[in-house]
Amino acid sequence: MMLFQSMFSPPTAPFRHSLSGYLAPCLAVCLAFAAATSSAGSRIVGTGGVSAIEGAAGGGLSPWAVLTSTASEQEIGVTAAATRAWVDDYRLTVTGASLNVYDRIEVSVARQTLDLDTLGGELGQDIYGAKVRLLGDVLYHPWGIWSVGMQHKQLIDGTIPTALGADKTSGTDVYLSASKLLFSAVAGRNVLLNATLRNTNANQGGLLGFGGEQRSRSWMAEGSVGVFITPQWVVGAEYRQKPDNLIVAKEDDWQSLYNAYFFNKHLSLTGAWLNLGDIAGLPSQRGGYLSLQAAF
Amino acid sequence: MSFPHKYNRTHRGLIAVIFATIAITLAGCTHQSATQSTTLYERLGGQGTIDTVVENLLYRIADDLEVVVFFANTNIDLFAESLASQLCDVSDGPCRYEGPPMGRAHQHMGLTDAHFNRLVEHLDAAMQAQGIALGARNELLGRLAPMYADVMRLQ
Ligand code: HEM
Numbered sequence: 001m002m003l004f005q006s007m008f009s010p011p012t013a014p015f016r017h018s019l020s021g022y023l024a025p026c027l028a029v030c031l032a033f034a035a036a037t038s039s040a041g042s043r044i045v046g047t048g049g050v051s052a053i054e055g056a057a058g059g060g061l062s063p064w065a066v067l068t069s070t071a072s073e074q075e076i077g078v079t080a081a082a083t084r085a086w087v088d089d090y091r092l093t094v095t096g097a098s099l100n101v102y103d104r105i106e107v108s109v110a111r112q113t114l115d116l117d118t119l120g121g122e123l124g125q126d127i128y129g130a131k132v133r134l135l136g137d138v139l140y141h142p143w144g145i146w147s148v149g150m151q152h153k154q155l156i157d158g159t160i161p162t163a164l165g166a167d168k169t170s171g172t173d174v175y176l177s178a179s180k181l182l183f184s185a186v187a188g189r190n191v192l193l194n195a196t197l198r199n200t201n202a203n204q205g206g207l208l209g210f211g212g213e214q215r216s217r218s219w220m221a222e223g224s225v226g227v228f229i230t231p232q233w234v235v236g237a238e239y240r241q242k243p244d245n246l247i248v249a250k251e252d253d254w255q256s257l258y259n260a261y262f263f264n265k266h267l268s269l270t271g272a273w274l275n276l277g278d279i280a281g282l283p284s285q286r287g288g289y290l291s292l293q294a295a296f
Numbered sequence: 297m298s299f300p301h302k303y304n305r306t307h308r309g310l311i312a313v314i315f316a317t318i319a320i321t322l323a324g325c326t327h328q329s330a331t332q333s334t335t336l337y338e339r340l341g342g343q344g345t346i347d348t349v350v351e352n353l354l355y356r357i358a359d360d361l362e363v364v365v366f367f368a369n370t371n372i373d374l375f376a377e378s379l380a381s382q383l384c385d386v387s388d389g390p391c392r393y394e395g396p397p398m399g400r401a402h403q404h405m406g407l408t409d410a411h412f413n414r415l416v417e418h419l420d421a422a423m424q425a426q427g428i429a430l431g432a433r434n435e436l437l438g439r440l441a442p443m444y445a446d447v448m449r450l451q
Pocket residue numbers: 353354355357358364365367368369372
């Protein structure tokens with residue numbers, strides 16, 4: 001904890017979100033070009049997933065057991081990602097970075113900003129994550145890969161979440177995750193399965209604070225299926241069960257249909273269709289999602 | 297562990313789709329070789345194509361400084377023949393691999409996951425260069441992947 005908090009000192013407020021929103025993709029592209037000359041990790045393209053909205057390697061909504069980038073034994077990998085999601089009444093921006101050491105440990109940081117287009121104002125949080133590969137490999141091990149992870153989340157301004165009934169302005173999720181690639185499973189295509197079990201007190205992932213009148217911590221299940229149409233292009237669906245802690249703001253499970261393209265080991269683009277259900281009193285939030293990740 | 301009673305129709309629908317996909321997937325897995333009328337060997341293009349894949353792979357290995365070192369004392373002709381017979385055997389072709397078990401063939405080489413991954417990439421690239429279809433490539437890789445444990449056992 002201490003180690004990576006001091007490595008990535010949390011961005012102290014003054015940088016404006018609108019600015020960071022444009023800076024991050026620009027930075028990612030510049031770094032990607034710089035990286036094209038450097039060597040990537042040796043793991044097979046796509047086996048690092050993409051960057052999930054909380055910074056860890058995964059799909060869009062949920063972390064997977066795989067570790068970020070394509071770094072393997074004795075290799076180090078770094079990724080940077082910029083993500084934007086638009087649903088009916090909100091806009092979420094995420095910028096994040098993650099580090100993979102020897103395909104054993106992953107640490108990540110992410111800043112989420114939720115623009116309340118309809119209600120006015122914005123919510124934000126910083127997320128510091130760590131994931132450890134316990135055993136296996138997504139391709140070669142009969143049980144796939146198994147990892148445990150944690151995500152410490154800190155709201156930037158807790159006023160609105162506290163007013164809605166949240167207990168706390170920071171919280172920590174822990175999760176156990178397993179992923180496995182089935183070779184040639186559907187029409188000769190490889191299929192990626194993932195399941196994650198998360199213990200959390202976060203409301204809407206933490207953007208609406210932590211805990212509430214109805215419950216504090218609970219176990220939530222998350223899962224995804226993806227089909228590699230080609231070795232570089234995966235199409236699939238994700239599901240993330242959510243708690244429902246706040247009386248005034250009903251919370252629903254999240255789901256997505258996603259589509260990720262790996263241009264090479266250095267650059268991927270993910271597009272998704274989201275159905276996030278009710279958020280902070282506004283019903284049935286649906287929309288689109290785009291995420292660009294650069295890896296070195 | 298608690299599951300909130302709040303799934304609406306769409307939710308249930310999507311969950312059902314996901315699980316149906318998994319089920320079909322798993323069924324497809326076990327079914328694939330049974331229902332396929334042609335063997336993987338035939339879909340790979342038979343012995344001729346397997347031999348050219350092995351030759352193509354050799355050139356890729358020779359150009360990869362991190363991998364070629366392992367072959368410094370290897371009789372390349374025997375290796376090529378042995379690997380081709382193994383690929384033929386693994387793909388249900390009319391051969392029997394009679395070389396040493398994978399553990400012994402690779403013992404004490406000091407192989408890491410990185411070397412293993414590189415060889416997988418070279419093999420897939422070699423198959424692609426011979427125009428082998430994605431389905432057959434994936435299936436061959438899927439049959440070789442479980443050998444990881446044996447190849448790496450005595451490192
Ligand atoms: C089939 C195509 C190949 C051809 C035509 C070929 C040809 C050659 C030639 C002409 C040399 C130089 C010999 C010398 O310096 O006296 C050489 C050296 C070498 N080749 Fe190959 N080679 C082939 C495949 C391979 C493969 C597949 C490997 C390894 C898997 C390999 C490993 C080596 C090594 C390690 C040396 C250096 C030997 C030494 O240090 O004396 N070669 N090869």
